[in-house]
Amino acid sequence: MLSLIKMNLRFNRRIQSTSEGEPLISSKNCVSVYALLVFVAFFISGCQTLNQSGLGVETPKASIDSLSLNSVNFEKAIIDVGVAVDNNNSLGISVAGFDYELLLEGEKLLDGDQPLKTQVAAKSRSKVTVPVGISYSDISRLSRKLKGKKEVPYNIKGNVKLNLPIIGIFSIPVSSSGVLPIPQMPKLSIASFDVEKVGFSGADFLLKMQVQNDNAFDLLVKGMSYNIVVDGKSWGQGKLRQPVNLPEQGTGLLEIPFSINYSDIGLSVMRLLKGKEGFDYDISGNLMLDGGNDWLKNVSLPFQNKGRQKGF
Structure with missing residues (x-):
């Protein structure tokens, strides 16, 4: 990134005048070219550039850290998916959304894309709870596989969408797997x-x-x-x-x-x-x-x- 900036400065000095003494590119356009080059550098280098850019921007971390049953009614069950986001930067970021896919017994049960508006302060960790509704019609497709079982293996995967300074929307893939107990209602x-x-x-x-x-x-x-x-x-x-x-x-x-x-x-x-x-x-x-x-x-x-x- 530093070499890119130096190259741009040399390029900036060279284009200030032509043989006729008139500027080839205005100073305003130079600023636009510089901004474009920085954006392209970030876009191409991705996470590595975020960490090594020298601008103090570090890639946030995200993970699925909990899965719990929120409530049950006569139509569906609500599961809370806990998504943790760590922001080690000196600027705040926001969680813009979470897309997910839930599998039980290796079979896709449902998927979705949940828009979010959660702020994560600088140098802090924040947990976002995403409610996921599972209708009994969805569960009925797996009723034979789940019949008589006390627990079921699950896998949930998706992307946490962050809104970062300069970069804009940036997705971090997350996943979690384990075994869920199948609660028997009293x-x-x-x-x-x-x-x-x-x-x-x-x-x-x-x-x-x-x-x-x-x-x-x-x-x-x-x-x-x-x-x-x-x-x-x-x-x-x-x-x-x-x-x-x-x-x-x-x-x-x-x-x-x-x-x-x-x-x-x-x-x-x-x-x-x-x-x-x-x-x-x-x-x-x-x-x-x-x-x-x-x-x-x-x-x-x-x-x-x-x-x-x-x-x-």
């Missing part, structure tokens, strides 16, 4: 639906739900929001009072207390409380789960359980 069922207290204006209930954990690791139910509907009428909403640990390959019990007011629901509830006839129920909500690992942490899982319960 199974919920009604253990009991009991009346705790009956008063003149309302009644208190205690609903107990049994939760089966078929995973090879403990699950912590950190929270739960729910809505209880009985015979088509909402009987109550609420949240879990305290966390419940589900041992690996074991069960746990969620205790859900709630109260109803006769004036809100109607006197038909008195008929249920006094008689032995059954009733239809529909319990839905979300569980907040933590598997104690990077793959399954603070995951919101929707649930719904409905059926018919014998009388109280």
